[in-house]
Amino acid sequence: MALDTVAIAQANPDATQPFAELGLKADEYASIKKILGRRPTSSELAMYSVMWSEHCSYKSSKVHLKQFGEKAVKSDALLVGIGENAGVVDVGQGYAVTFKIESHNHPSFIEPYQGAATGVGGIVRDILTMGARPIAIMDPLRFGPADAPDTRRVLPGIIAGVGGYGNCLGLPNIGGEVVFDETYIGNPLVNALCVGVMKHSDIKLAKAAGAGNLVVLYGAKTGGDGIGGVSVLASETFESKGPAKRPAVQVGDPFVEKVLIECSLEIFAEDLVVGIQDLGGAGLSCATSELASGGSGGMKVQLDKVPLRDPSLSPEEILMSESQERMCAIVEPSKIARFLEICEKWDVTVNVIGEVTDGNHLEITWNGELIVDVPPRTVAHDGPVYNRPLAQPAYIDAVAKEVIKVPIPSTPDEIKATILKLAATPNLADKSWVTNQYDRYVQGNTIQSQPDDSGMVRIDEKTHLGVAVATDANANWSYLNPYQGAKLALAEAARNIATAGAKPLAVTNCLNFGSPEDPGVMWQFAESVRGLADGCLEMGLPITGGNVSFYNQTGSVAILPTPVIGVLGVIDDVRTRTPMSFDRAGLDLYLLGE
Amino acid sequence: MAKIVVDVMLKPEILDPQGKAVAAALPRLGFSFAKDVRQGKRFEIEVDGDPTPTQLAEVEKAAEKLLSNPVIENFTVRVEK
Amino acid sequence: MAKIVVDVMLKPEILDPQGKAVAAALPRLGFSFAKDVRQGKRFEIEVDGDPTPTQLAEVEKAAEKLLSNPVIENFTVRVEK
Amino acid sequence: MKIGVVTFPGTLDDRDAARAVRHAGGEAISLWHNDADLKGVDAVILPGGFSYGDYLRCGAISRFSPVMEPIIDAANGGMPLLGICNGFQVLAEAHLIPGALTRNHELHFLCHDQNLRIENTNTPWTSSFAQGQEILIPLKNGEGAYMCDDKTLAELESEGRIIARYVGENPNGSRNLIAGITNARGNVVGLMPHPEHAIDSLTGPSADGLGFFTSVLKALVG
Numbered sequence: 001m002a003l004d005t006v007a008i009a010q011a012n013p014d015a016t017q018p019f020a021e022l023g024l025k026a027d028e029y030a031s032i033k034k035i036l037g038r039r040p041t042s043s044e045l046a047m048y049s050v051m052w053s054e055h056c057s058y059k060s061s062k063v064h065l066k067q068f069g070e071k072a073v074k075s076d077a078l079l080v081g082i083g084e085n086a087g088v089v090d091v092g093q094g095y096a097v098t099f100k101i102e103s104h105n106h107p108s109f110i111e112p113y114q115g116a117a118t119g120v121g122g123i124v125r126d127i128l129t130m131g132a133r134p135i136a137i138m139d140p141l142r143f144g145p146a147d148a149p150d151t152r153r154v155l156p157g158i159i160a161g162v163g164g165y166g167n168c169l170g171l172p173n174i175g176g177e178v179v180f181d182e183t184y185i186g187n188p189l190v191n192a193l194c195v196g197v198m199k200h201s202d203i204k205l206a207k208a209a210g211a212g213n214l215v216v217l218y219g220a221k222t223g224g225d226g227i228g229g230v231s232v233l234a235s236e237t238f239e240s241k242g243p244a245k246r247p248a249v250q251v252g253d254p255f256v257e258k259v260l261i262e263c264s265l266e267i268f269a270e271d272l273v274v275g276i277q278d279l280g281g282a283g284l285s286c287a288t289s290e291l292a293s294g295g296s297g298g299m300k301v302q303l304d305k306v307p308l309r310d311p312s313l314s315p316e317e318i319l320m321s322e323s324q325e326r327m328c329a330i331v332e333p334s335k336i337a338r339f340l341e342i343c344e345k346w347d348v349t350v351n352v353i354g355e356v357t358d359g360n361h362l363e364i365t366w367n368g369e370l371i372v373d374v375p376p377r378t379v380a381h382d383g384p385v386y387n388r389p390l391a392q393p394a395y396i397d398a399v400a401k402e403v404i405k406v407p408i409p410s411t412p413d414e415i416k417a418t419i420l421k422l423a424a425t426p427n428l429a430d431k432s433w434v435t436n437q438y439d440r441y442v443q444g445n446t447i448q449s450q451p452d453d454s455g456m457v458r459i460d461e462k463t464h465l466g467v468a469v470a471t472d473a474n475a476n477w478s479y480l481n482p483y484q485g486a487k488l489a490l491a492e493a494a495r496n497i498a499t500a501g502a503k504p505l506a507v508t509n510c511l512n513f514g515s516p517e518d519p520g521v522m523w524q525f526a527e528s529v530r531g532l533a534d535g536c537l538e539m540g541l542p543i544t545g546g547n548v549s550f551y552n553q554t555g556s557v558a559i560l561p562t563p564v565i566g567v568l569g570v571i572d573d574v575r576t577r578t579p580m581s582f583d584r585a586g587l588d589l590y591l592l593g594e
Numbered sequence: 595m596a597k598i599v600v601d602v603m604l605k606p607e608i609l610d611p612q613g614k615a616v617a618a619a620l621p622r623l624g625f626s627f628a629k630d631v632r633q634g635k636r637f638e639i640e641v642d643g644d645p646t647p648t649q650l651a652e653v654e655k656a657a658e659k660l661l662s663n664p665v666i667e668n669f670t671v672r673v674e675k
Numbered sequence: 676m677a678k679i680v681v682d683v684m685l686k687p688e689i690l691d692p693q694g695k696a697v698a699a700a701l702p703r704l705g706f707s708f709a710k711d712v713r714q715g716k717r718f719e720i721e722v723d724g725d726p727t728p729t730q731l732a733e734v735e736k737a738a739e740k741l742l743s744n745p746v747i748e749n750f751t752v753r754v755e756k
Numbered sequence: 757m758k759i760g761v762v763t764f765p766g767t768l769d770d771r772d773a774a775r776a777v778r779h780a781g782g783e784a785i786s787l788w789h790n791d792a793d794l795k796g797v798d799a800v801i802l803p804g805g806f807s808y809g810d811y812l813r814c815g816a817i818s819r820f821s822p823v824m825e826p827i828i829d830a831a832n833g834g835m836p837l838l839g840i841c842n843g844f845q846v847l848a849e850a851h852l853i854p855g856a857l858t859r860n861h862e863l864h865f866l867c868h869d870q871n872l873r874i875e876n877t878n879t880p881w882t883s884s885f886a887q888g889q890e891i892l893i894p895l896k897n898g899e900g901a902y903m904c905d906d907k908t909l910a911e912l913e914s915e916g917r918i919i920a921r922y923v924g925e926n927p928n929g930s931r932n933l934i935a936g937i938t939n940a941r942g943n944v945v946g947l948m949p950h951p952e953h954a955i956d957s958l959t960g961p962s963a964d965g966l967g968f969f970t971s972v973l974k975a976l977v978g
């Protein structure tokens with residue numbers, strides 16, 4: 001096995017490297033060389049390739065997402081804004097709430113149960129990482145037509161996966177969506193939202209400050225999960241021997257995550273960490289480079305200290321592994337003993353894998369050999385930025401001209417038939433066949449869940465303070481007019497909060513689109529972002545975070561533009577909420593608005 | 595009457611949370627024999643008479659299509675008397 | 676390195692909804708071979724070297740105490756190479 | 757009165773059970789699975805959840821936790837012991853009550869509001885109810901089908917040890933619509949649905965569940 005070290009990279013500058021197979025463009029590879037002043041080692045190449053991927057670097061969306069910050073009104077409620085693992089808002093009484101949506105679309109297409117399950121697991125760790133106790137989840141879902149074979153293949157697993165993982169974590173599922181449309185054949189959307197609560201003083205950030213502080217990896221052992229892509233590297237470094245089979249599928253262990261949550265909350269309560277980051281996409285590559293660039297600037301990591309589930313993993317693979325249920329914490333040496341003790345109480349695997357340093361080097365060694373030496377910022381934040389071409393697709397004008405005559409029912413019989421027909425469509429029909437597979441009672445604080453328009457949970461039993469969350473997206477509107485579609489989805493989600501009696505406070509989003517390399521899709525995306533930013537400005541709501549999922553398409557057919565908008569609201573006394581149902585006879589009915 | 599047995603196990607490289615939990619529980623009960631435990635599924639399929647080669651081929655197909663998930667699992671088919 | 680296999684099946688008199696669901700799904704996929712299907716668990720236990728009789732006796736005990744629930748399940752233990 | 761609430765790794769409804777105890781006017785004491793110490797409690801609740809992930813069989817691994825030894829001893833000595841959902845599964849695995857809980861007949865995890873009929877008001881956990889009273893509390897489980905052999909079932913029926921039955925359609929395939937049973941002595945109760953999630957109508961479908969917790973406090977006061 002040939003280990004590619006920094007020394008070898010220097011001595012052997014012209015070795016050919018499989019950057020294209022790893023998804024890097026020639027100019028991206030060239031700029032890595034320029035940053036380093038030499039060719040990257042295979043481990044460095046692995047790190048850059050995954051951190052500069054669309055998924056991690058937002059290279060196609062960044063230029064548009066900027067508006068969320070630029071247009072935003074100043075909000076006193078915003079405690080932590082975009083950029084951290086999840087935004088945090090003040091909800092009063094010393095409480096802070098954090099919430100975020102993420103997508104796990106592609107993994108759920110490949111392995112529906114595990115894809116959906118690990119999607120829930122990932123967003124829950126994001127929330128936990130902020131220092132918060134996760135208190136509820138929601139799951140906006142999209143499928144092909146209900147009777148399509150692809151839907152039959154993916155739907156049961158996705159629902160069971162969301163439920164299996166969320167139920168086992170003890171998180172009430174307080175809402176979501178199930179929508180069917182042709183364009184989601186082969187591209188189911190699995191978006192998962194999590195809400196967490198903490199005291200202001202408990203907010204944690206992803207930064208590795210303080211030279212001499214320890215880098216601690218805790219949670220599950222590292223396996224070969226989700227590194228199908230880097231096998232090309234392994235096969236190069238392993239010469240022609242070829243690597244063992246590497247699964248592209250991540251498998252979740254919700255029990256380990258539940259224990260990890262309780263263990264972490266106990267660690268937070270004793271104020272034992274300086275900074276913390278969960279390991280999600282891009283695993284250790286992401287956690288080490290983000291922690292280092294968020295803090296003092298440098299870090300030394302001994303990669304051979306990472307506990308492995310599969311001892312045959314190469315250093316490149318360990319850096320890329322997306323094994324679930326892991327966290328990386330920065331701990332002062334004086335607090336490490338107590339940290340280890342709490343991990344032992346919860347039977348959580350824990351290892352010190354490195355330390356924070358001054359300066360600007362992320363140095364990773366493998367059995368004493370230096371295999372990575374990079375400025376961490378260049379990995380985590382200085383990825384490429386694209387201003388992709390956009391063009392309004394031709395269909396926009398065509399559909400705008402189209403006049404569709406919808407027959408309006410007028411006789412009682414016609415009205416009855418129409419209502420029955422509508423009620424029987426999968427999109428409008430009762431969703432309890434889904435929601436009955438989710439625990440909505442656990443934690444004992446659920447005030448509203450299905451079938452209400454927004455979910456609501458109590459966060460203080462004595463004062464009755466609570467939060468409400470709603471998610472909405474209307475992809476048909478967004479298809480016809482992406483600018484207005486995003487605004488309408490925002491307005492609908494905010495209305496769903498307001499009608500429950502809560503005050504909208506903050507916005508998160510998950511932007512699901514086709515390929516950014518298609519100018520038409522890119523235009524839909526840009527318009528949606530513009531609409532959402534303008535809508536938030538008009539409503540005076542800050543956007544606290546979100547997620548972009550591109551490449552949701554089969555061949556050249558993209559999904560409908562699906563910007564899922566989540567709005568969080570606060571309610572001072574959950575007992576005053578207004579539920580959706582009419583709970584007694586004799587009430588008056590009013591219609592508000594025009 | 596014969597019995598066809600289909601054993602379905604997670605592929606070796608795939609995490610097996612159940613097997614791991616069992617492996618961790620055994621020593622707590624004083625059992626120290628296990629280096630590793632993997633947990634899978636066993637299907638016992640009853641067929642009329644001795645299974646024919648065609649039948650076994652069908653079972654293979656069913657194992658691939660329904661009884662296992664080829665993305666994460668392997669299976670074996672055999673006849674038990 | 677040897678493998679000890681413990682198969683755990685629901686007792687015949689206990690209803691097996693999973694097996695029933697498989698048996699019902701097979702004909703829908705065009706498979707007609709099954710008269711009945713039962714679904715159980717298979718544990719593969721890795722031990723160092725060839726299992727000794729004492730080890731096997733221990734596995735029997737563990738199977739009875741932990742791996743199966745004698746109220747509803749039967750088990751068998753065997754060595755696989 | 758002190759009611760112990762056990763937390764195993766993976767337990768989820770421990771804080772809910774403790775809240776229910778407090779609502780009923782009792783003192784809730786947390787018990788940790790790894791401590792073989794009951795801290796002087798007068799009764800114990802094994803709450804719901806997915807202890808040890810429900811891997812292997814629900815309750816099979818937790819049943820061997822150190823805390824279970826003194827609990828089993830105390831229960832054999834007459835201490836009131838309630839197992840809810842996962843706790844019921846632990847009781848069955850520990851053979852403190854007969855039978856076993858198996859996979860729901862529809863094979864899905866099921867969460868809905870469930871009507872129950874209280875069939876035995878002589879246990880320390882059900883004495884606040886009226887015989888035959890119908891209550892509405894959440895049911896949520898993946899393996900809630902109560903199974904036992906015919907002889908055990910006949911015994912449970914003839915000795916009046918079925919403490920609650922599902923009303924209406926059988927939600928999970930339990931024999932004789934069994935939702936909860938008690939041991940021969942009547943102090944240990946296993947219940948599949950979740951009374952701790954129905955202690956006020958703000959967060960649950962009713963406040964009917966509170967009766968289980970007020971019952972035990974009444975029983976302990978004597």
Ligand SMILES: Nc1ncnc2c1ncn2[C@@H]1O[C@H](COP(=O)(O)OP(=O)(O)O)[C@@H](O)[C@H]1O
Nearest residue numbers: 139141175176177178431435449450451452453
């Ligand atoms: N995937 C899901 N997960 C959780 N709750 C869901 C899901 N899909 C729908 N729901 C809930 O079911 C209820 C009805 O949903 P839906 O029929 O989409 O109503 P609406 O059109 O009013 O949003 C809502 O409370 C919604 O939050």
